[in-house]
Amino acid sequence: MNPVRNPLIDISHDGHVHTLLCGHAVGRMEEYVQAALARGLSGMCFLEHLEVGIVYCKRNWLEASHFAEYFREGERLQKAYKGRMAIQLGAELGYNPAAVDELRARLRQYPFERVGLSCHYYWHGDRHWNLLGLHPDSLNRFRAIGADTVLTRYFDNLMHAAAELDCSVLCHLDAGLRHLPDLQYQDSHRAQIRRLLATVKARGMMLEINTSGFARRGYPYPTDWIIREAIGMGIPLTPGSDAHDPEEVGRYFEQLPAYLAALRP
Numbered sequence: 001m002n003p004v005r006n007p008l009i010d011i012s013h014d015g016h017v018h019t020l021l022c023g024h025a026v027g028r029m030e031e032y033v034q035a036a037l038a039r040g041l042s043g044m045c046f047l048e049h050l051e052v053g054i055v056y057c058k059r060n061w062l063e064a065s066h067f068a069e070y071f072r073e074g075e076r077l078q079k080a081y082k083g084r085m086a087i088q089l090g091a092e093l094g095y096n097p098a099a100v101d102e103l104r105a106r107l108r109q110y111p112f113e114r115v116g117l118s119c120h121y122y123w124h125g126d127r128h129w130n131l132l133g134l135h136p137d138s139l140n141r142f143r144a145i146g147a148d149t150v151l152t153r154y155f156d157n158l159m160h161a162a163a164e165l166d167c168s169v170l171c172h173l174d175a176g177l178r179h180l181p182d183l184q185y186q187d188s189h190r191a192q193i194r195r196l197l198a199t200v201k202a203r204g205m206m207l208e209i210n211t212s213g214f215a216r217r218g219y220p221y222p223t224d225w226i227i228r229e230a231i232g233m234g235i236p237l238t239p240g241s242d243a244h245d246p247e248e249v250g251r252y253f254e255q256l257p258a259y260l261a262a263l264r265p
């Protein structure tokens with residue numbers, strides 16, 4: 001009997017792959033393509049970090065000039081691997097409410113085939129703080145501000161971004177403050193997430209099932225109840241490994257069909 005194609009997700013395509021260009025990943029673009037081939041994938045999308053106006057101690061993204069190199073090499077690889085690996089060139093857009101026009105302009109500069117929506121940074125005082133990082137300074141700062149306040153603004157930012165910018169997929173939805181121990185969601189946060197999912201649906205976006213969560217917490221981002229709601233709303237799901245090392249391409253994808261089937265409402 002032929003294996004039944006899982007209707008909830010296509011695990012032959014990794015939609016979220018980084019490269020050394022971002023400053024915090026290892027491996028050249030071609031090494032990621034080779035890794036995808038070795039994994040038996042038929043498609044992959046580079047989703048490089050695009051941030052504008054972030055005041056932070058290090059560059060965790062591609063500057064405009066890096067994107068020229070990214071597209072040059074990406075287009076070379078698309079030709080070289082044609083018929084063996086469908087390679088897409090996309091961007092993981094980090095929302096910054098203070099730079100919406102500039103973000104739009106940057107998106108127009110290149111023919112991004114997929115735009116993943118994230119929000120990695122939180123403005124406080126005179127600089128940004130990394131919502132996904134584990135540096136004790138950031139975690140102490142977020143504790144001082146109050147996790148509830150930070151989460152509320154995080155989801156609010158994603159909501160604005162989904163409504164205002166043309167994005168294809170909402171990435172690692174509940175990864176904000178992931179390194180704060182004992183993080184609790186309030187009913188108000190759950191209500192924000194439901195409104196965000198409604199916007200994702202209305203805007204024709206997909207929801208990313210980010211398998212880096214398996215490595216960090218034993219299950220993917222977002223958490224089960226969010227995925228269940230998304231399935232119930234008919235939001236398409238797409239897998240992303242968030243690979244920052246070629247070894248991580250397609251990680252845990254084999255677990256997704258059974259995991260998601262169990263969440264079907």
Ligand SMILES: [Zn+2]
Binds near residue numbers: 022
């Ligand atoms: Zn990254």
Ligand SMILES: [Zn+2]
Binds near residue numbers: 016018047092242
């Ligand atoms: Zn990413």
